[in-house]
Amino acid sequence: MRATVLRVFPGSCQVHFEGGEALARRPPLEPVTVGDQVWLGDPATAPRVLAIQPRRTVLSRPDPHDPGRELLIAANVDVVVVVLAVKNPPFHPRLLDRYLVAAGRGGAEAVVCLNKLDLATADERLALADTLGEYAQAGISVHPCSAETGEGLEAIRERITGRVCVFAGHSGVGKSSLVAALLPESGARVGAVSPAHGKGRHTTTGSELYALADGTRVIDTPGVRSFGLWAVDARALGWYFPDFDAHRGGCRFSDCTHSHEPRCGVREAARAGALSAARYDTYLRILASLG
Numbered sequence: 001m002r003a004t005v006l007r008v009f010p011g012s013c014q015v016h017f018e019g020g021e022a023l024a025r026r027p028p029l030e031p032v033t034v035g036d037q038v039w040l041g042d043p044a045t046a047p048r049v050l051a052i053q054p055r056r057t058v059l060s061r062p063d064p065h066d067p068g069r070e071l072l073i074a075a076n077v078d079v080v081v082v083v084l085a086v087k088n089p090p091f092h093p094r095l096l097d098r099y100l101v102a103a104g105r106g107g108a109e110a111v112v113c114l115n116k117l118d119l120a121t122a123d124e125r126l127a128l129a130d131t132l133g134e135y136a137q138a139g140i141s142v143h144p145c146s147a148e149t150g151e152g153l154e155a156i157r158e159r160i161t162g163r164v165c166v167f168a169g170h171s172g173v174g175k176s177s178l179v180a181a182l183l184p185e186s187g188a189r190v191g192a193v194s195p196a197h198g199k200g201r202h203t204t205t206g207s208e209l210y211a212l213a214d215g216t217r218v219i220d221t222p223g224v225r226s227f228g229l230w231a232v233d234a235r236a237l238g239w240y241f242p243d244f245d246a247h248r249g250g251c252r253f254s255d256c257t258h259s260h261e262p263r264c265g266v267r268e269a270a271r272a273g274a275l276s277a278a279r280y281d282t283y284l285r286i287l288a289s290l291g
């Protein structure tokens with residue numbers, strides 16, 4: 001019987017199948033992740049995962065405790081919803097760029113939510129508009145929003161309805177709050193502000209898939225402190241920067257890495273302001289980190 005993995009525990013996972021849910025044993029060595037489609041043996045008596053179907057897409061990163069190992073965050077998602085906050089914690093464009101590469105690498109579309117807009121002053125909103133304009137120019141839609149006031153949520157809802165989505169990003173940016181505000185019927189759990197620090201607590205401890213009646217499936221994930229890239233080849237990195245496409249024609253070499261090569265259309269564009277200098281800088285930093 002076919003089933004979808006809703007949550008993963010040591011040695012087992014919660015699965016959903018036609019007609020119910022069960023806690024199923026999972027294979028000891030093969031990683032299982034939320035969103036996986038699996039074959040389930042005997043759901044009535046001793047449910048166990050017999051096989052994991054090939055993954056359509058993945059969101060993954062290197063295991064921070066064992067960087068040579070891939071850590072699967074979610075599988076078979078259509079959309080990676082990258083959540084960042086205007087402040088608390090501060091907006092981090094480089095982290096956003098890494099998530100965009102990871103989403104592209106894993107085969108999913110990216111939708112960006114810039115949450116906690118209610119905390120921004122009028123001046124800060126103006127400054128943000130510039131940054132967001134750069135992303136818009138790169139063909140990446142960034143949705144300013146607030147889980148608190150509901151501002152901007154309708155546009156995001158339109159992008160995710162009927163699709164399989166994973167909400168990812170730093171701890172405390174408001175992933176769970178957004179899931180709960182966007183999809184109240186999901187029953188997603190949101191933590192409260194810790195009174196001792198006045199800061200958001202690290203509340204989500206494991207990824208969880210919520211299935212809605214209209215076919216929308218949302219995976220809420222625990223926040224990360226850092227986000228590394230898994231298995232991105234230096235020669236392919238530029239592919240995940242769609243804003244470079246228009247400028248590649250000016251590169252002398254077809255396998256240009258847009259770093260040291262003599263005639264490079266991408267570097268020229270960044271210098272001339274036709275391409276976001278910040279995006280180009282992130283690209284160079286990621287490239288250097290790939291070694």
Ligand SMILES: Nc1nc2c(ncn2[C@@H]2O[C@H](COP(=O)(O)OP(=O)(O)OP(=O)(O)O)[C@@H](O)[C@H]2O)c(=O)[nH]1
Pocket residue numbers: 115116117118119145146147148149169170171172173174175176177178190191192193194199200201202203204205221222223224
């Ligand atoms: N002012 C404001 N606060 C928000 C907003 N969204 C979330 N918060 C608060 O930010 C804190 C963190 O929210 P969560 O939804 O738990 O954040 P998270 O990204 O799920 O965090 P982790 O589960 O730790 O990864 C909570 O105190 C929320 O009340 C918002 O739009 N505006």
Ligand SMILES: [Mg+2]
Pocket residue numbers: 175176177203204220221222223
């Ligand atoms: Mg959370």
Ligand SMILES: [Zn+2]
Pocket residue numbers: 248251252256257258259261263264265266267
């Ligand atoms: Zn180049």
